[in-house]
Amino acid sequence: MHQSPFRVAIILIVALLGIVFAAPNFLPQQVRDSLPGWLPKPGLVLGLDLQGGSHLLLEVDRAGIVTQRLSDVRRDARNVLANQNGIGNIITTDEAKNAIYIELTDPSQKEQALTALQSIQNTVNNSLFSTGTGVNELAFGELPDGRLSVTLTPEGITQRMSSLVAQSIEVIRSRIDELGTTEPTIQRQGDTRVLVQVPGFGDSTRLKNIVSQTARLTFHMVYPGLTADQAEAQGLPAGTMIVPSQDGGRELLYEDVALGGESLVDAQPSYDPQRGIPVVSFKFDTRGAVTFSEITSANVGQRFAIVLDNTVITAPVIQQPITGGSGQISGNFTTASANDLAVLLRAGALPASLNVIEERTVDASLGADSIRAGLTAGVVASVLVVSFMVIAYGLWGVFANVSLVLNVILIFAALSVLGSTLTLPGIAGIVLTIGMAVDANVLIYERMREEQRAGRTPLQAINAGFERAWGTIVDSHLTQLVAAVVLYFMGSGPVQGFAVTLGLGILTSLFTSYTVTSYQVNLWYKRVRPKELKIQHFRFIPDGTKIPFMKISRYVIALSIIMSVVSIGAAYFKGFNLGIDFVGGTAIEVQHVGGPADVGRVRELLDGLELGEVQVQGFGTPEDVLVRVQAQEGGQSADQVAVQKVQQALAGDNYEVRRTEAVSGTVSGELAWTGTIAVIIALACILIYIWFRFEWQFALAAVTTTSHDIIMTIGLFSITGLEFNLSSIAAVLTLVGLSLNETVVVSDRIRENLLKYRKMPLPELIDLSINQTIVRTSLTQFTVLLALVPLVLFGGEVLRSFTIAMTFGSLVGMYSSVIVNGPILINFGLKQKTDEELVAKKEKPADGASV
Structure with a gap:
């Protein structure tokens, strides 16, 4: 109970900083704008599901990039061999192997050809992480039949893709900035993807067109005297191509690019008063203006095509030389489409085609409804948990509630400092944290009561309660933290938001439930000096219960096996109501x-x-x-x-x-696979941790019990037809942490009693351990339900399947931790310690207090 000044200062500083960082997020905008400059600005950003907006996940078209590069390599190879060195050749392309094959008309020129081909070697650098060396993009070889091969290397393709993503991000950012939107999120995801989130921009179709359109603008001369249909029937003249036009026709153009869009310095929407139509006015740089003047001067009376992304927008006749370096593009434009084209041209062309593989749009009114639903659920859950703690523990419940309030403040402060995005699942994570945060206080209080019943003085009971509960608190919180970390790294979007708030809540509750509560108890004890601690006023299960759990365990295990078989059978034969996340x-x-x-x-x-x-x-x-x-x-x-x-x-x-x-189907398959891997990784990490902290029997029993809970919860989705989506995986992983929380507490007491009652039969010892902890288990489980039920009732339809699964799974987790875990420990061969083992155990340093 000794409180050093340093410890007190830490508590006060953390509490003050938490309030300072969290409070601005809840103030009106005009008040926030008037805050002094030295105060931290609110860094908490509302997610798209809370304020509306558009979300796009874009992927560089790998197949298109490879095809284009093979075409470029083929052209370069033909140029360097035939045009520069006079080496006759026939080139074929094998896109399946990312290679071109060169057959020489004169095999004696093979060495000369190999030397010449080396000149087309290209080194690719990632523009973000360039080391100056680069990766060779091409590999040269010779086939058994004598043909030469030039192959795109896997490393070169990957590096080029990565470089193109970096360039694309800058172009996308320029385009979105032109729209005037505020606080867009543009992030790289892996080597081939770009995430774009624009709050408040509800027209996802327009955003998609602006972001994903390549916008490669080129100018070509139209081949005179021959239509596209005639050329196709007679055979294309050398150096020409047929390109579709915007009006549904086709044009015969010269392949050579007379002028490229890279020479543009400005593009603006405007209005042609003579024709009464929207147009796009453009202006070239000095070099482009000179080239444009030369082309128009030499081709008066000829048609000049403006091509955007391989489509002819317009092909007017050059009436006179254009020397001012400017012009206009006319087509079937509306005012909005002319503005969008101007935006694209000003921002520049994308270096590669981008495919939209995931798209989400939320209307602002739905976002407002989600905020109301989240706040309602949060307020109701808070009132229920706070009221219950006061009813159950009186003044000690007030101590826990003060810690709980500070805990929530610190979560918001941490989110604000990190600049995190708060989503509806994130609000659910905070609400769930409210239910779980009092768990540590209940552990401490129940230990105090137990110590006092054992004859300790109030001061000794308080000290023992805090000291001996700490090991179990850390164990139970870390198992939940493992699930949150796996959720963050394996999840995406809103699931990551849930993982962040859940993880932060776990960390802050470690601080508040122990340090802040002990500080309050210390102040109270010094003031009151009670002769007896009156901690608990209400409990579901009386003290000293002797329920014979092990005697009924065979029936319980049989019931669990039946329910597990039914769940697996329903999943196999009936399947699931899979959400868009998993089926596309x-x-x-x-x-x-x-x-x-x-x-x-x-x-x-x-x-x-x-x-x-x-x-x-x-x-x-x-x-x-x-x-x-x-x-x-x-x-x-x-x-x-x-x-x-x-x-x-x-x-x-x-x-x-x-x-x-x-x-898209690509993303849905990845999400299904990633979700499965996430559950496996979480179980493996927890197995390792519990094996390290306890013994192997406890670890295997914990994982077996948790697997039982997962099977039952997944069976719920199949039997009831609840939608199984990405949030369902989050629910399952969160249940892993919740279930283990209960299992760890019971296992910790069993481990303690193994040292205390060496001659007691193991079934009786497990019964004793469960009965000693069931008061705490029932109370903490009830507080979790007090948080979950409001989420089910008021959290909204988007979270419905998630919260129902959490509620069901938490009940199953309590049931399995109390009744199923014990028999499994016995079946895995848990035994009493021998005297020699106990002596060896006592000679080792203590590995942490237990409850």
């Missing part, structure tokens, strides 16, 4: 304006759209409907068209789109 496709949440939605009418409206499998179901309130459309065969563009068809079909019946979510 598009989910569209719509809301009927003016009354309850008619699900049957919605089905009727969508039946004739020929979109494949379309599922329509009620969602949340009577006004809301969820439409799920299978992934379309045409890829992202076809998915986008499908969404537009659904919107148009429902618009006439007063349905408004509130949220869209599109996931």
Whole structure:
């Protein structure tokens, strides 16, 4: 109970900093703007699900890059061999092996050809992490039949992809900055992907077009005197190509780029008063202006094509030389599309094609509803937990509640300092932390009561309560932290937000539940000096219970086996109601304006759209409907068209789109695999930790018990038809930590009693240990349920399957930790220590207090 001044100073400083960093996030914007400059600005950002906006995950088209590079290498090889060295050759391309093969017309020139080909070698640097050396992009060789080979190296392809992603990020950032949006998130994900999140920008279709369009602008002369159809029938003239035009026709153009878009220095939307149409005015740099003047001067009366991403936008006749270095692009533009094209041209072309593999859009009104739902759930859970702690522990409950309040403040402060994004699952993580945070205080208080019943003085009981509970608190919190860490690194998006808040809550509760509570108890004890500690006022299970858990364990194990078999059977034969995360496709949440939605009418409206499998179901309130459309065969563009068809079909019946979510098959397969790996990694990490802290029997029993809980929870998804999505994986991993929390406490008491009661039969000892800890287990489990139930009732439909699974899993976790874990320990061969082993144990330093 000694409190050093340094320790007190740390508590006060941490509490003060927590309030200073957290408070601005809850102040009105005008108040925040008036704060002194030296105060920290709010760094907490609301996620798209809370404020609305668009989310895109883009991937560089690897196949397209490889095809383009093979084409470039083929052209360079032909140029260096035939044009520069006069070596005759025939070149073929093998895209399956990323190679070109060169057959020489004169085999005696092989050495000369190999030497010449070395000149096209290229070294690729990652522009972000360039070391100056680079990676060779090409490998040269010779086939058994005498042909020469030039192959793109895997390292070169990977490095080029990485470099292209870095360049693409800068172009995307320039484009989005041109739109004037605030606080966009543009992040690299791996070597081939870019994450784009734009809060407050609800038009995902427009954002997708602006972000993912390559916008490569080139100028070509039109081949005179011959149409595209005529050229195709007679054979293309050398050096020409046929390019589709925006109006649905085709043009015959010279392949050579007369002028490139890289020479542009400005592009602005404007209006042609003579024709009365929107156009895009552009201006070249000095070099481009000179080239443009030369081209137009030499080709008066000829047609000049402006090509954007391999489509002819316009091909006007050059009426006179254009010497000012400026011009205009006309086409089938609206005011908005002319503005968007100007944005693309000003920002520059993307260095590679980007495919949209994941798309999510949330309407601002739905975000506001999510905030209300999260706050309602949080307030109700807080009131219930705080009230229960006061009812159960009186003044000691007040001490725990003060620590709990500071705990929540520190979570928000940490999120603000880190600049983290708060999502709806993140709010769920905070609410869940509220339920779990009092666990450590209950452990301490129950230990104090036990020590006092054993004859200790109040001061001795208080000291023993804090000291002997600390080891178990650390063990139980670290097992939960393992699950949170795995969630963060293996999850994505909102799941990571949940993992961050859960992980921070675990760390801050370690500080507040022990240090802050002990400080309050110390102040109270010095002031009151009680002769007896009156800690608990209410309990579910009386002290001194002697429930024979081991005698009924065979029936319980049999029941668990039956339920596990049923769960596995349901998963195998019935399967799951897989969400968009795992099967791909598009989910569209719509809301009927003016009354309850008619699900049957919605089905009727969508039946004739020929979109494949379309599922329509009620969602949340009577006004809301969820439409799920299978992934379309045409890829992202076809998915986008499908969404537009659904919107148009429902618009006439007063349905408004509130949220869209599109996931490609590539991402859905990755998420399913990553989720499975995450659960396995979490179990393996926990097995190692518990093996290190306890003995191997405890570790294997804990993992077996937790696996039982996972199977039961997954069975719930299959049997009830709850949607199984990425949040479900988060629920399963969180249950791993919660279940082990209970298991660790019981195991820790069994380990302690093994040293204390050496001659007691093991089944009786396990019964004793469970009965000694069941008061604490029932109380902490009840506080967790007090936090989870409001999430189920008020957290909103998006979190429904997640919170139901958490509630069910927490009950199953308590049941398995109390009843199933003990028999498994016996079956794994746990035995009493011999006298020699006990002597050896006492000679070693203590490895931590236990409860």
